[in-house]
Amino acid sequence: MKLWNGAGRRIYMQEVGTRDGLQAESAFVATEEKIALVDALSRAGVAKIEVTAFVSPRVIPALSDADAVLRGIERRPGVVYSALVPNVRGAERAIEARADELNLVMSASETHNLANLRMTRSQSFDALSAVAHIARDTGVAINVSLSCAFGCPMEGNVAESTVMEWCDAFIGTIGARGVTLCDTTGMAYPTQVAALASAFRTRWPDTELTLHFHNTRGMGLANVLAGIDAGAHRFDASLGGIGGCPYAPGATGNVCSEEIVHALELMGYDTGVNLGGLIDAAKRLPALIGHDIPSQIVKAGRRLDLHRPPADFGAIRERAHGRPLPAAPQV
Amino acid sequence: MKLWNGAGRRIYMQEVGTRDGLQAESAFVATEEKIALVDALSRAGVAKIEVTAFVSPRVIPALSDADAVLRGIERRPGVVYSALVPNVRGAERAIEARADELNLVMSASETHNLANLRMTRSQSFDALSAVAHIARDTGVAINVSLSCAFGCPMEGNVAESTVMEWCDAFIGTIGARGVTLCDTTGMAYPTQVAALASAFRTRWPDTELTLHFHNTRGMGLANVLAGIDAGAHRFDASLGGIGGCPYAPGATGNVCSEEIVHALELMGYDTGVNLGGLIDAAKRLPALIGHDIPSQIVKAGRRLDLHRPPADFGAIRERAHGRPLPAAPQV
Numbered sequence A, B: 001m002k003l004w005n006g007a008g009r010r011i012y013m014q015e016v017g018t019r020d021g022l023q024a025e026s027a028f029v030a031t032e033e034k035i036a037l038v039d040a041l042s043r044a045g046v047a048k049i050e051v052t053a054f055v056s057p058r059v060i061p062a063l064s065d066a067d068a069v070l071r072g073i074e075r076r077p078g079v080v081y082s083a084l085v086p087n088v089r090g091a092e093r094a095i096e097a098r099a100d101e102l103n104l105v106m107s108a109s110e111t112h113n114l115a116n117l118r119m120t121r122s123q124s125f126d127a128l129s130a131v132a133h134i135a136r137d138t139g140v141a142i143n144v145s146l147s148c149a150f151g152c153p154m155e156g157n158v159a160e161s162t163v164m165e166w167c168d169a170f171i172g173t174i175g176a177r178g179v180t181l182c183d184t185t186g187m188a189y190p191t192q193v194a195a196l197a198s199a200f201r202t203r204w205p206d207t208e209l210t211l212h213f214h215n216t217r218g219m220g221l222a223n224v225l226a227g228i229d230a231g232a233h234r235f236d237a238s239l240g241g242i243g244g245c246p247y248a249p250g251a252t253g254n255v256c257s258e259e260i261v262h263a264l265e266l267m268g269y270d271t272g273v274n275l276g277g278l279i280d281a282a283k284r285l286p287a288l289i290g291h292d293i294p295s296q297i298v299k300a301g302r303r304l305d306l307h308r309p310p311a312d313f314g315a316i317r318e319r320a321h322g323r324p325l326p327a328a329p330q331v
Helices: A017-024 A031-044 A066-072 A088-096 A110-117 A121-138 A160-174 A190-203 A220-229 A257-266 A275-283 A285-289 A296-300 A313-321 B017-024 B031-044 B066-072 B088-096 B110-117 B121-138 B160-174 B190-203 B220-229 B257-266 B275-283 B285-289 B296-300 B313-322
Strands: A012-015 A048-053 A080-084 A101-107 A141-147 A178-182 A208-212 A234-237 B012-015 B048-053 B080-084 B101-107 B141-147 B178-182 B208-212 B234-237
Touching: A012 A257, A017 A031, A017 A048, A031 A048, A031 A066, A031 A275, A048 A066, A066 A080, A066 A088, A088 A101, A088 A121, A101 A110, A101 A121, A110 A121, A110 A141, A110 B313, A121 A141, A121 A160, A141 A160, A141 A208, A160 A178, A160 A190, A178 A190, A178 A234, A190 A208, A190 A220, A190 B257, A208 A220, A220 A257, A220 B220, A234 A257, A257 A275, A257 A296, A257 B190, A275 A285, A275 A296, A313 B110, B012 B257, B017 B031, B017 B048, B031 B048, B031 B066, B031 B275, B048 B066, B066 B080, B066 B088, B088 B101, B088 B121, B101 B110, B101 B121, B110 B121, B110 B141, B121 B141, B121 B160, B141 B160, B141 B208, B160 B178, B160 B190, B178 B190, B178 B234, B190 B208, B190 B220, B208 B220, B220 B257, B234 B257, B257 B275, B257 B296, B275 B285, B275 B296
Parallel strands: A012 A048, A012 A234, A048 A080, A080 A101, A101 A141, A141 A178, A178 A208, A208 A234, B012 B048, B012 B234, B048 B080, B080 B101, B101 B141, B141 B178, B178 B208, B208 B234
Antiparallel strands: none
């Protein structure tokens, strides 16, 4: 199957750790550390970075320095610097701080939208439209992230037709450049991903489609591969795998950037990312956020990061070679 | 692609937690608890269980009760009760305790074989042959597990031809009923798995092929799917994901049985396993081994294990519906 052989196909990695990850942390990461992190990520070759969120500092104190961070980073050509904005006020701040793209969020599930954003989906959509109106006037691109596109932790399944209808509203009515289908609580599974991504690609071949998976139930990489097989080539991921899930304490959240890049590079895909640079950046996270990170690659190293044989290996080999017969009893 | 739609295809789940998992634990799990665990696994519908290992109690004290466990379990028709044996002495004990199958181990890597078994591969093969000779006389089946089939943590890549040559020796010379290709330290990646499993299946269509993956670098489920796509349908996995990796402290080891079953069932495969029963068994592990387990499914629940909306959800909804305009400022 073609999927197993990447053959140099380009996959675009989009970093969400600095927003989706850090917003879930109780520690406040210093502004200059955040800037250094974003700069390390862009130097490593990540295609897009969700740098921060322009939200109320009362609601998310961890990102209260959104303006300073977005103004302080080094702008590397080709990298898209995105910011999450919940409303017109946030959009104005993000545009002033020179965001390349505004990321807007609403949920495919009415219950989740109410519980999370305290609005109906219809009210959220109106708010999104207002932001899009401003963005259009300033030439800043719009991406809409649709939460719970693969299921709602309270409602259960979300119909594919519901997801497609909202996408139609984002693309047709709002004029979004891109849509992100978000697996907010890790309910996506490969069969579903392949079907939904394929339906999206067929209907909107020219719209930027991003898939945003969480590894909550261990299916993150498998979902990425199902997405690739269905024609998707943009994936959100979080450095170190940071970012939890409020519905599953202790479970991992976002898929881990260096794990996805490590796997895709081995499979022959071109992620454009310098894996070493990415791992170095991830290794700085525990000191910044004050705890261990989920990243399996930081723990175990890359596939060919080899280990030395045991210290007495020479003696073991000599003894073995000196034995004419196997150690086990003969029959 | 056919892979994403299981369409009821049968996948055989083989449990290694009671051997590969428990042998790595410092806690000694009481014999009756081990027996209860094996019985819970067979009741849940697992196809094969590596019950224990007949090794020196000095080397692996955690499994010093191998005879009592294998004699004490309930024998469910259709379930294969396997035991790891390192030599003729172990094989004799396992056969006396009524093992259905003996699992023999050697490594595809000379360095790993020496470091791990203190013999050359050739000496290990002679020992295996001696065990197989005994097994043949008693009608007990032989499976050979080839460690480092996807790479050696000290040597690096292992040539596919090396793996195929050893498989040929196991099948052609020893007459093994089955071969397990083991990803001992989590070096396998999907492209490689698809190629190796496909080469094996083509050459030995009638030999029982098992793939044994570790999730050390987050590629466990993706490797299982690559294996299925290449025609494999037997997979080792460990309840709760227990069993570490000596080369990566803190990293996860074996792929987690309930994670694999959860994913494959969602994809429409028939694992024959009652997932609820499997999860219940996994939930008992932390009390037995004295620490948390890697299982993401135990932490996060199944995909449709839903959550209640927040306690003030009624009030949130009422307020939202009472608002004629979106909460966001209008333009």
